[in-house]
Amino acid sequence: MPNPTSRTLLRANADLSPALIARAIAHRLKKQGLDSDTLARIDAQLAILEAKERAMQVVEVKGDRQPWFCSGCPHNTSTVVPEGSRAMAGIGCHFMATWMDRATIGFTQMGGEGVPWVGQQPFTTDKHMFANLGDGTYFHSGSLAVRQAIAAGVNITYKVLYNDAVAMTGGQQVGERPEGHSVLQIAAGLTAEGVQKLVVVTDEPEKYEGAKLPPAVEVFHRDELDRVQREFREIPGVTVIVYDQTCATEKRRRRKRGAMVDPAVRVVINDLVCEGCGDCSVKSNCLSVEPLETEFGRKRTINQSTCNKDTSCLKGFCPSFVTVEGGKLKGKKKADAASPYTLGELPEPQLPRTDEAYGIVVAGVGGTGVITIGQLLGMAAHIEGRGIVTQDAAGLAQKGRRHRSHVLIADRQDDIRTTRVSMAAADLIIGCDPLVTGGKETVMRMRAGRTHVALNSHGTPTAAFVRNANWTNPSDACAAEIAKAVGQKAGHVRCRCGIVAADGRQHLHQPHAARLRLAEGLVPLGRESLLRAIELNAVAVDANKAAFEWGRHAAHDWSKVEALLRPAQVIEFKKRDTVDSLVARRVQFLTDYQNASYAGEYQQLVERVRAAEAPLGKTALTEAVARGLFRLMAYKDEYEVARLHADTGFREKVEAQFEGDFTINYHRPRRSSRRRTRRANWSSASSGRPPSRCSRCWPSSRACAERRSTRSAAPRSAAPSAP
DSSP states (O other): OOOGGGGOSSOSSSOOOHHHHHHHHHHHHGGGOOOHHHHHHHHHHHHHHHHHHHHHHTOOOOOOOOOOOOTTOTHHHHTOOOTTOOEEOOSSGGGGGGGTTSSEEOOOOTTOTTTHHHHHGGGSSOOOEEEEEEHHHIIIIIHHHHHHHHHHTOOEEEEEEEOSSBGGGTOBOSSSSTTOOOHHHHHHHHHHHTOSEEEEEESOGGGGTTOOOOTTOEEEEGGGHHHHHHHHTTSSSEEEEEEEOOOHHHHHHHHHHTSSOOOSEEEEEOTTTOOOOOHHHHHHOOTTEEEEEETTEEEEEEOTTTOOSOOGGGGSSOTTEEEEEEEEEOOOOTTTSOOGGGGOOOOOOOOOOOSSOEEEEEEEETTSSHHHHHHHHHHHHHHTTOEEEEEOOOGGGGTTOEEEEEEEEESSGGGOOOSSOOTTOOSEEEESSHHHHTSHHHHTTOOTTTOEEEEOOOOOOOTHHHHOTTOOOOHHHHHHHHHHHHOSOTTSEEEOOOGGGGTTOGGGOTTHHHHHHHTTTOSOSOHHHHHHHHHHHTSSHHHHHHHHHHHHHHHHOHHHHHHHHSTTOOOOOOOOOOHHHHHHHHHHHHHHHTOHHHHHHHHHHHHHHHHHHGGGTOOHHHHHHHHHHHHHHTOOOHHHHHHHHHSHHHHHHHHHHEEEEEEEEEEEEOOOOHHHHHHSOOTBGGGTBOOEEEESSSTTHHHHHHGGGGGTHHHHHHSOOOO
C-alpha cells in the first residue's frame, strides 16, 4: 500500500475526543445502507461539528493563565540563580521556573535531574551547572542522580528544594516514617555519598540551633542564597545546597488547622507613595502583588486574601511598603452581616430533563474551587440516584492555571457514553473566570441556542502581570467572545459579581456562579441534594450554605440582594473627568506637596498648552501634559514620602482594613557610609542595594514633611518652561 495512513480511522499522535470518534464512526455507518431518517440525523450532527470547527479557526484567544508559583512559594526565591549561571529543571512545581526568565532549562524523568550535564559538560565552555531537585523526588530516586554526578566527576551544584511536603499532589508527607524525611537525614546521606560541600539555606536558621548536622555543614539565612551560590559555582565537583522552606500552601493549611503559628504581620502598600515601578514583583515573583488603578496611574496593592506572609516583596527598593503587626483583618460581625434568609422563600425552579446526558463544564482557575464545584454537583446527583460522570485535572492546574471540570448527569448511568462534554454539546457553562471561560477549550463546547453561560465577569490578574507592569486585563474582551459563541438571547450570559461583600470572604466567590443558575432551573439538581452535598463536603458548611442562598436570590431578584447588601448606598453616576477637574485635583496636591506658588507654576504651564491646543478642538495633549508634568513635579523625595506616610488619610485606610491592637512599621533604605557598608552583611549585596530598615515611624515624619520648604529651589527647576 503506497500510503497506509490515508486509510487510518483515528489519529495516533494526539488525544481522541468524543467528536473525533463520532465523526469516524459516522463515516463508517453511512456506508452501511442506513435508513434516510438515521442518515439525516447523522448528517445534522456532523454539520454541527464541522460548523463549530470552522468557527474555532477564527476564535482569537484574548488572554491565558499560565501556571505560576503560589503566593509566598519558596521556589520564588530558591530557583533564582546568579547572573551568568544556568540551572537544569526537575520534576515538581519548581519546573515552572523554565518559563520565568530564570535561566532554567531542560526536562528529565524523575531521578534524572542534572544527569544530562554529565554528557554536555565536555562539549561546552560552561564550567558549572545548577540543578533543581525536589525533596519528594530526592526520596523517590533523585539520590541516584546525585550519585551519578559524583561518579562522573562533573562540576554541578544540586539545590535540594526541601518544602516539607509533596505539594504537587496534595501535600503528602515526604517519606514513610512518622516524622517524614528530614533535612538532617538528607544532609547525612549526601555527605556519606561524598559531595564536596553541603550547606543548608533556610528562612528560619534559628530552628537549627543545637541540631546534629554532619561536620562542616553550615546553615545560612535565605537572604544569603546568592552569595552561597556564587561561592559554590567556583568549587570543583558536586556540591549541594539544601534549601529548607515550607510549602506556602501547606503553611496556609496548617495555620488554618492550628498546627503552625500564624504570624501576626501583614504587608500593606501606601499607594500614594508607590510609583508603580514593579520592583516588588521582580523581587518576590508573587501573584499577591496586584495592580491598583488610581487617579494618579497604576500602582500596586497586596491581595490580603491570597497573601501567605512570605514578605519577600519587602526586598523591593521601595519606601511605599509598611507592615502591620498585631491585630487582624476586619471581617463582618455575624450580628451585623446581612443574611439571605431574611429575603424569604423562593419558588422551586423547573429542572431540565436528563433523559439524555446533560453536560456541564466548570471553567476557572486551578486551586480556587473548580474541582470542588464539580464534586458537589456529582455528589448531589449521586444522592438523587442519577447517573453521573465527572472528569477533573490536577498537577499544574493547581498553580493558577486554567482548569475545567466536566460533569455529565443523566437519569441512568448507561445514558452517559463519554467522560467529558463533547464539542458543541455543553448545556451549561459555569464560568468562574472570564479568561478561562473565553479560552478555546471552553468555547468549543458552546453552541448557540443550546448552551447557557453563568459567568463571573471579575477576572483576577494573571501571572503575566508579574513580568509585564503594563499588562491589561482582557476580561471584557473574553466576555464579548463568550456572548458571540452562545448567541445574544437574553439570559445566556449573566455577568455578575459582588456577592463577596455579603460575608466578607472573598475566597467564597467562585462557587456563586453555580448557585446563580439554580433558581433559573439550569442545574438539573434539587436544592435539598445540593445542600446535603455541601454538608458532606464538611468545609465551611454554614458559610457555603449562606453563599448558596445568596446565589439563588441573586439569580431571582438581583435588586433585592443589592439593596440588602448596600442599604445605605446612594447610586451615583461618576462624570467623566474634564480637564478642569483633572488639573484642579493636581493643583491641590502640589499645593500640599510644596506651596501655592509651586502649584501655580504647574497650572500656568498646563493652561498655555491648553490654549495652544484649543484651535484644534481637542484636549488629548493637554491631559497628557497635565498628568506627565504632575508626575515630574511631585516626585517622591524624602520630604514627600514623609508627608504621605504622616498623612492621616493613610492611617485611616489601614484602620479601615484592620482591627485590634496593631502597630504600623515603615521600611526604608538604610543610609550608610562606604566604611560601614563594607562591614554590613547586606541581604542584597549582588544588586548593590542596602537592606531596608524597619521602624515604628518614618524618621521624624511630620518634622521632615514640615521642612519641605527647604527644597523649594530644586522642585521649581523641575518644571520646564513651555515652548
